[in-house]
Amino acid sequence: MILALETSAPRASLAVVDSDGEVLWDRSFETERAHNAVIFEPLKEALEVCKGSLERIAVGLGPGSYAGARVGIAVANGLALSRGVATSGVCSLLAYDTEAVSYGVIGDARRGTFFRATIEERTVISGPDLVEEAELKEWIAKSQYPLFSADLRVVENFSEVSLVYPAASHLGKQATEISSGPEEIPPPLEPIYLRAPYITQAKKKPIGKPFAGR
Numbered sequence: 284m285i286l287a288l289e290t291s292a293p294r295a296s297l298a299v300v301d302s303d304g305e306v307l308w309d310r311s312f313e314t315e316r317a318h319n320a321v322i323f324e325p326l327k328e329a330l331e332v333c334k335g336s337l338e339r340i341a342v343g344l345g346p347g348s349y350a351g352a353r354v355g356i357a358v359a360n361g362l363a364l365s366r367g368v369a370t371s372g373v374c375s376l377l378a379y380d381t382e383a384v385s386y387g388v389i390g391d392a393r394r395g396t397f398f399r400a401t402i403e404e405r406t407v408i409s410g411p412d413l414v415e416e417a418e419l420k421e422w423i424a425k426s427q428y429p430l431f432s433a434d435l436r437v438v439e440n441f442s443e444v445s446l447v448y449p450a451a452s453h454l455g456k457q458a459t460e461i462s463s464g465p466e467e468i469p470p471p472l473e474p475i476y477l478r479a480p481y482i483t484q485a486k487k488k489p490i491g492k493p494f495a496g497r
Contacts, residue, residue, distance in 0.1 A: 291347030300455030
């Protein structure tokens with residue numbers, strides 16, 4: 284069985300999928316930026332479903348919420364180590380919860396930019412890449428496929444885009460198509476991040492004169 288974890292969007296989900304891609308159990312939950320606070324209850328349920336038959340853990344790598352994706356990766360790494368099972372990282376863009384197999388995805392990349400990607404037959408054929416709003420509007424106008432976003436701000440600003448989230452059930456199905464040899468070492472799980480995190484350094488406090496005492 285495959286345990287799938289998708290935590291790169293505000294709506295996170297877990298699923299248990301068998302080797303044929305049939306979804307045996309799934310559950311979703313929604314938080315702002317605290318998936319780590321609520322993921323362990325559904326995780327316990329998922330592991331009960333597996334009942335010692337867990338063979339692999341699949342986790343969504345984004346792009347999306349960097350912190351959210353890290354939660355799924357941390358859980359996957361911890362379980363893999365404790366249970367001695369393999370892991371598979373899957374691009375979250377391939378796991379959007381839709382019957383469509385070809386579609387476009389748009390995300391809010393902050394600082395006035397967006398990311399876009401085109402999926403055909405559940406395969407990324409272009410992107411994800413960063414664009415300004417003007418270029419994004421041109422891309423939207425030319426798109427031949429339905430457009431989805433897991434960012435509410437994008438949906439509110441572009442009427443052509445529908446709110447759809449990546450789902451662990453679709454992620455698990457994608458993972459059944461990933462094969463590795465018995466001696467093949469899987470690559471380390473790293474989130475798909477389109478730009479370096481924006482981190483500011485704390486201002487240095489002025490150093491006063493040493494206290495001389497009396």
